[in-house]
Amino acid sequence: MTQQYTTLSEIPLSKSSVEHASFSYWYKLFQKHIPTSRIISPLPDEFIQYLEQDGIKLPVEKNSSSYYTDKIQRNEDNEYSDWDNSDDEENTRKYKQPIDPLTHFPELHQRIKDIIDEIGPVTPKLNWSAPRDATWILPNNNMKCNEVNEIYLLLNASNYIAYDLEHAFDDCIDKDQITPTKPSYELVLRQWFNINPALEFRIFVKNQRVIGVSQRDLNYYDYLEALSDTFKDTIDEFIEDEVILLYPEQDFVIDLYIPRPFKKAFIIDINTFSRSTDPLMFSWNELVTMDLDIDNERDYELRLVKRNNVARFASKEHSENQVPKDVVDASLDPNVIKELASKWKELLSQQEADTDSDSDSAEE
Structure with missing residues (x-):
């Protein structure tokens, strides 16, 4: 029976685990x-x-x-x-x-x-x-x-x-x-090389077993579902024959790129099995509580954005970090900052004037 967990905090994350996820460490292995x-x-x-x-x-x-x-x-x-x-x-x-x-x-x-x-x-x-x-x-x-x-x-x-x-x-x-x-x-x-974002996958490995795979780019691609078994065969073979034999961690997350004809995988990144890594289409609660009994014949799930769930993942990735182009330009041009500040003052003045006007109207 393999170790079972109920919360993410029960999975120990050590300094060495973080160091092993550093690019220079796994680059020499793979x-x-x-x-x-x-x-x-x-x-x-x-x-x-x-x-x-x-x-x-x-x-x-x-x-x-x-x-x-x-x-x-x-x-x-x-x-x-x-x-x-x-x-x-x-x-x-x-x-x-x-x-x-x-x-x-x-x-x-x-x-x-x-x-x-x-x-x-x-x-x-x-x-x-x-x-x-x-x-x-x-x-x-x-x-x-x-x-x-x-x-x-x-x-x-x-x-x-x-x-x-x-x-x-x-x-x-x-x-x-x-x-x-x-x-x-x-x-x-x-x-740099052109990568088809539809063909990048995040693989979650716990106790040296694949427990789930998520599409990396959360957009809908109509041809992926028919290729699920092909992707899983390539992922299984690569993880078992290449990664687990050399990578020292029991628990980790790895991003693979599987270009046509889908028989070969390239490593894009390796991350720690921890909350700092985005679980994408899973939740960390799901991942840490999955039953990993060796005798359990349940296959892991490869989750894809499908036509019936596309709305759930429709928000643009990293959109919370984006700012208007005017602000980007301003970071390089002091004159743009001056212009933005002037426009902002005008907007505030106009807002105050409108508020005063509304107040006067209400009194009449």
Whole structure:
């Protein structure tokens, strides 16, 4: 009889479990099943401070031209860029200057550029998370980065990255034994390739057994249901023959990409079996209480968005992290901030005027 659980807290999450979910750990185990990647480690402290600081400061290099550098340069050259900056000057005196990539970590900056020159467009991530929640900040609305400034934008705008930096070990049962020093962070740059989001699946493994599989992209694809058995055969074979033999954890969550003709799987990510990992079409209560008796012949479920449940999963992924495009532009252009502030004051004034008018009408 295998170990049974009734709550997620009963499944021990240790520091080593989190470390084993770090990209550099499982990359060396399964490299042949992972798209071309480059790992930069260790990262300078200044880079981590750059990601943690408020605001987004992008570098402007001499003799370089891009959408971002040109926009920043126009802002710097604009005679109105210092509007009402008394508070900014006071903050500058009170706090140290913002970290700038060209000044504080030029070697890392150049290394990132060299990797892009070597393998082409890339997608970034830190040890555990990719900034999937921040794709709204780029014009292409995905994680394809053709230049270094796009990488900086994604990493700075992502709540997932912020979580990695501040809370990676929060749920560990041995967190009190973890030294207060920062973990060794790494920047992963994976070669970009077009992925069909319909063919990515999240597999939940407990006690080294697959207990459930969820469609990763929560949109309806009419052809998936007919392929369920094919996907499960490929998943079962890959997990049993490749992953469980090498990965040391009993409980984990793994994301696989299964392209046509659906006979081969690629590893996209490995996560801890914990509440910090999105259960997608399951709930954590379901996952932790599933009966895993070896003699139980019940097959696990591969859950798909179907025509009759599409409304339940209709909300756009990461939409809670998105902001209007005007706000994104404002983060790069002080003049846009001024314009937004002016419009906001006008709206407030108009609202007050309307309120006063309504009050006068009521008195009459």
